[in-house]
Amino acid sequence: MGEFLGDRRDVAAGNSIRWRKRVCLSMEPPAPLPSRSRSGRPLTPGELTLVREARVGRLATVDAQSRPMVVPVCFAVVGEETPAIVSVLDEKPKRVGDERLGRVRNIRSNPAVCLVVDRYDEDWTRLAFVQVRGEARLLEPGAAGHPEAVAALREKYPQYRDMAIEDRLVIAIERLTAFSWRGDGTRFG
Numbered sequence: 001m002g003e004f005l006g007d008r009r010d011v012a013a014g015n016s017i018r019w020r021k022r023v024c025l026s027m028e029p030p031a032p033l034p035s036r037s038r039s040g041r042p043l044t045p046g047e048l049t050l051v052r053e054a055r056v057g058r059l060a061t062v063d064a065q066s067r068p069m070v071v072p073v074c075f076a077v078v079g080e081e082t083p084a085i086v087s088v089l090d091e092k093p094k095r096v097g098d099e100r101l102g103r104v105r106n107i108r109s110n111p112a113v114c115l116v117v118d119r120y121d122e123d124w125t126r127l128a129f130v131q132v133r134g135e136a137r138l139l140e141p142g143a144a145g146h147p148e149a150v151a152a153l154r155e156k157y158p159q160y161r162d163m164a165i166e167d168r169l170v171i172a173i174e175r176l177t178a179f180s181w182r183g184d185g186t187r188f189g
Helices: 008-012 045-053 102-109 146-156 158-162
Strands: 002-005 018-021 057-062 068-073 076-078 084-088 112-119 128-139 170-182
Touching: 045 076, 045 112, 045 128, 045 170, 057 102, 068 102, 076 146, 084 128, 084 146, 102 128, 146 158, 146 170
Parallel strands: none
Antiparallel strands: 002 018, 057 068, 057 112, 076 084, 084 170, 112 128, 128 170
16 A cells, blocks of 8 residues: 555546655564354255265365465265265376465364255256355374275275375365355255
8 A cells, every 4th residue: 555646637637646655664464364153054965965976076175364275176975964074185197295285274274164966967957056064174194084984985986996095184074064056956865
């Protein structure tokens, strides 16, 4: 920011506008955005079916400066009465180590996440999506819930049977709420 040196006559005359910067001796980081209450409601059986059957989802996280990031992820649903969504930091090539991945850093600073799964069809009455919000945590190998997550992921994705995902971090998304839409105008049951 700075101090404006000029007036409307300068602008109208096409003169350049001059700014004088004021030096701020103590720069404070911007205040965080106000927190919003979790929106949504528990997943319906129909929404849960679409989520379970989806092969890929888009995981959205937010960094410490409130900048969003979205990455495609493979995932599975574990649990019946209180479902959770799990995704592993697998052996596919990555440019940085697991701890330096944006999604890991973001979850460590802000566990609120969103996962979107969708169904696309050229018949747009068959379009659908489910947006699942929840709180993520990182499960170290051997932690409670880690073996069940690995088993569910290997059952859903045969590719994981040849990877040592039991030695990798798992993202577990819990306290799920949902928002959904269908192209035919009906609600998920």
